[in-house]
Amino acid sequence: MLDLLNYPFMQRAILAAVLTGLTAPAIGTYLVQRRLALLGDGIGHVALTGVALGLLTGIAPLVTAVIVAAIGAIVIELLRSYGRTSGDVALAMLFYGGIAGGVLLTNLAGDSAATLQGYLFGSITTVSSSDLWLVAILGAIVLILAIGLSPQLFAVCQDEEHARVSGVPVRVYGILLAVLAAVTITVAMRTVGLLLVSALMVVPVATAQQITRSFRTTFSAAMVIGLAAALTGVVASYEIDTQTGPTIVMVALAAFVIAAPLGAIVRSWRNHHRVHDPQ
């Protein structure tokens, strides 16, 4: 099995999977805490237009996807924080616009929508070294900010009003989180694909939560689970010859299916323990 490490494309694939497996659940924990679990999906749709813009202009799709996804994320966050009433309809329009725009621009570039398949579901073995450099730099930035600013991000996602009275510029952090999510999604685009990236942001967090009791352990456990799912998925997809994105997501879901009943047992044991705890 170790022979797969001899192929340069597999080395790149594994490195990209490690970065995705760590960054997606890190940002995902904040999104779930803020009850924005589906934000990743929305940004993923918008990023597709960015990819198509790259195909149309001849610029690397990864670069245009990062830029368009970040702009889309900022628009979504502003719509969310200012226009609460019509927010979800506005969001929906942005999502559909992202997909339709992506396919339309791809057609205009002279390609069929099939070209987008590798971006929608991941195509990890086609990651080039220049892609990998960008993915590595962006992934590192995401991780440094997600961990370094965790006191602020935790406070904003836990209780926005209290954070504001603590002097935290809540709107700035909201936008920062949305942009970090956009960058994470484009980092993960080649690994799990734009349609499935949200799964890697949410499922490891949901899995970790079955057992964990604090934010800190949820955050770390989600990253470990994400990393394990991404690595297992890459290797499995190579061995059984399937697409990487769906394979990684199914591994992550399998972990959840195992953790859910386990968590229920642990919780009932803890409750039982507390009832008999004479304090």
Added chain:
Amino acid sequence: MKPFLSVNDVTVHLGGRPVVDHVDLEVRAGEFVALLGTNGSGKSTLVRACVGLVPVTSGSIELFGTALPKFRSWHRVGYVPQRSNATSGVPATVYEVVMSGRLARRRLFGARNQADIEAVSAAVEQVGLLSRLRDPVTDLSGGQQQRVLIARALAAQAELLIMDEPTAGVDHANQDVLADLLGRLVHDGTSILLVEHELGALEPLIDRAVVLRDGAVVYNGSVDDVAVHEHSHMHPHTAQPDKPGSLSGEGIWR
């Protein structure tokens, strides 16, 4: 010395309607002021405006002598919001939530230091939840969750505490313990602005009561005469509670 909080002729509109109407209010150093009124009298909106959560339509608010839009010394203010049922999507322990009360004192990218950890333990101990420090907040009862929010404000070691109905849904025994806690804070020099619609055990501690009705101040003075001005909603208690200080800090609240 400038007042810690100074509200000058403030009007707040919500949904086009004036909810707070030309209100003046001051909290001076070491003072314990109660802001009273029925539901919908605008008291909650007024304190939310005082901490910048609701924009004022006209008038001005100063915290520690600085106009609110320019105020940056948030570590001097501790805020206890009205309890909300909104819990976040990821578990968080009592320790983690109370630690977020230290935010105004922490640097960007700075790790928590010994002072942060000690302030959090002290705050949690003051509300009698030290044994639940590592438990997720969602495992606690409503009254205990309210105490976590109070501990979060205490952890800031602020000079001015602004509390929005901290006794809502808290039983009488717990109110006595809250009274004891606030009594000790005031004794140590903390100023408090407290929103309530019933004072109960807290009454002996209050230096001054301000009563709002339909967004306007209808009374500002000694707590003894409040009943005359707001008799339909104030219930003068029959039994005088123990003096603050004489109650032990823990016990009933455990």
